[in-house]
Amino acid sequence: MEKEIISSRQFTIVTFLYSIGTAILIIPSSITGAAKQDAWIAASIGVLLSLLVLKLFLTLANQTPSLNFIEANEKILGRFFGKITAICFLIMTFLSAGELLYFIGIFMKTEVMPETPTLAFALLFSILIMYAAYLGIETFARSAEILFPLFIFIFIFFVISITPQITFENIQPLLEATKASMFYSIARFMSIFSFPLIVLLMLYPTGVNVQPSAQKGLYIGAILGGIVLVTLIVLSILVLGPENTASRTFPSYALAQRISIGNFLQRIEIIMAFMWITSIYIRTFMYFYTTVVGLAQILKIKDHRPLIIPMGIIVIGLSQIVHPDIVHSTNYNNEIWPIFSFIFTILLPILLLIVVVIRNRKSKAQKNETPQQETEDDNQKV
Amino acid sequence: MVLAVAILIIAIIVALVFIPKLKKQQDRKAIIVFSFLLFIGTALNMGIALKIHIPSPLDLITFIFTPIRDYIVSFTK
Numbered sequence: 244m245e246k247e248i249i250s251s252r253q254f255t256i257v258t259f260l261y262s263i264g265t266a267i268l269i270i271p272s273s274i275t276g277a278a279k280q281d282a283w284i285a286a287s288i289g290v291l292l293s294l295l296v297l298k299l300f301l302t303l304a305n306q307t308p309s310l311n312f313i314e315a316n317e318k319i320l321g322r323f324f325g326k327i328t329a330i331c332f333l334i335m336t337f338l339s340a341g342e343l344l345y346f347i348g349i350f351m352k353t354e355v356m357p358e359t360p361t362l363a364f365a366l367l368f369s370i371l372i373m374y375a376a377y378l379g380i381e382t383f384a385r386s387a388e389i390l391f392p393l394f395i396f397i398f399i400f401f402v403i404s405i406t407p408q409i410t411f412e413n414i415q416p417l418l419e420a421t422k423a424s425m426f427y428s429i430a431r432f433m434s435i436f437s438f439p440l441i442v443l444l445m446l447y448p449t450g451v452n453v454q455p456s457a458q459k460g461l462y463i464g465a466i467l468g469g470i471v472l473v474t475l476i477v478l479s480i481l482v483l484g485p486e487n488t489a490s491r492t493f494p495s496y497a498l499a500q501r502i503s504i505g506n507f508l509q510r511i512e513i514i515m516a517f518m519w520i521t522s523i524y525i526r527t528f529m530y531f532y533t534t535v536v537g538l539a540q541i542l543k544i545k546d547h548r549p550l551i552i553p554m555g556i557i558v559i560g561l562s563q564i565v566h567p568d569i570v571h572s573t574n575y576n577n578e579i580w581p582i583f584s585f586i587f588t589i590l591l592p593i594l595l596l597i598v599v600v601i602r603n604r605k606s607k608a609q610k611n612e613t614p615q616q617e618t619e620d621d622n623q624k625v
Numbered sequence: 626m627v628l629a630v631a632i633l634i635i636a637i638i639v640a641l642v643f644i645p646k647l648k649k650q651q652d653r654k655a656i657i658v659f660s661f662l663l664f665i666g667t668a669l670n671m672g673i674a675l676k677i678h679i680p681s682p683l684d685l686i687t688f689i690f691t692p693i694r695d696y697i698v699s700f701t702k
Binding site: 550552557564578 | 636639643646647652654655658659662663665666667669670672673679680681682683686687690691693694697701702
């Protein structure tokens with residue numbers, strides 16, 4: 244398999260769209276459910292804490308500059324344990340890929356085309372993902388580059404055209420949330436926004452042409468993504484009100500429905516839906532690509548491309564069974580996913596980092612010891 | 626029923642297109658993994674098409690992590 248390399252600018256754009264991902268659709272409702280009108284404070288704290296998470300990921304990635312995350316697992320933890328942790332990680336990414344296909348299906352079904360089965364959307368979307376995975380990461384990065392300006396343009400248009408609807412009473416009183424509800428909303432926000440960024444370690448050390456500027460790009464992309472999300476949460480609270488936001492499944496879509504400029508420019512929400520379809524495309528692709536490439540690397544198969552179609556067929560099936568209904572999905576995303584992702588995206592890198600540091604120290608100590616031993620041996624000989 | 630047969634036909638076509646290619650490359654491991662995954666995918670999709678109830682894999686994960694979650698929730702109260 245020839246090596247594919249993307250530029251650091253493309254990497255920044257992928258990070259930006261990836262960190263927005265599904266969060267743009269589901270985060271406002273789940274986070275306002277706990278912290279009410281203070282959700283935007285929780286989200287801002289979450290973005291700041293995410294920088295620490297990114298620091299952890301980058302420190303780990305810089306320890307093994309020639310390997311991606313799956314290979315690093317095997318290198319650091321040894322063949323057997325490394326394979327186990329890598330497989331657990333891939334199960335997480337694969338389930339998430341199925342879940343995202345479920346999201347796009349259920350979003351289109353509930354809001355746009357109520358009589359079409361979700362399987363139709365999952366099928367069309369997964370064909371797109373499979374094709375992108377077949378063409379590889381370079382083509383994907385270029386497609387992200389094309390989608391990026393459109394995304395920014397639509398986002399700015401969205402923000403400007405919704406501002407007349409703002410009522411500031413919705414956000415008062417400030418700082419009323421309890422500590423526990425604040426903790427829950429920060430955990431939910433980070434579990435969807437920043438924990439999954441570890442998937443980008445499949446690209447970062449090996450697949451990027453200039454590594455220092457890609458490091459900066461990771462921070463910039465995540466911060467910009469965080470700003471977009473915080474803006475959206477603030478707008479949902481200001482326009483829809485905290486209770487209304489919390490009770491809706493897709494608050495940002497409801498927000499777009501409220502756009503009305505001079506009773507003339509109305510019902511443009513489906514143009515706004517371009518934003519989340521783009522960001523979900525980027526995220527689903529990254530999850531799917533990680534799973535396929537990771538599986539090929541674990542099983543030591545040279546080319547990952549033959550595995551794309553069977554994995555795609557499984558992921559279509561998975562999207563149909565992964566959540567029986569929307570209540571199941573809300574419960575899972577609010578209660579279980581933060582813990583599940585915390586274990587494999589935060590604790591696993593910390594474990595890897597500790598093992599690497601200990602190993603490096605040992606090898607350094609050995610290097611220091613060996614010459615001394617030799618001299619001692621020499622002395623004995625003499 | 627029609628959908629299940631259609632899925633089976635698609636799977637057979639995919640197998641007929643890809644397996645000779647892999648055979649040419651002498652990649653036995655890839656053939657085994659490919660057939661295994663294709664088998665799982667076809668079985669899963671046929672099960673869905675025949676409306677057999679398949680439990681969600683997330684239920685298992687929910688089962689594993691619920692005690693940890695309860696512990697954390699009791700911690701914050």
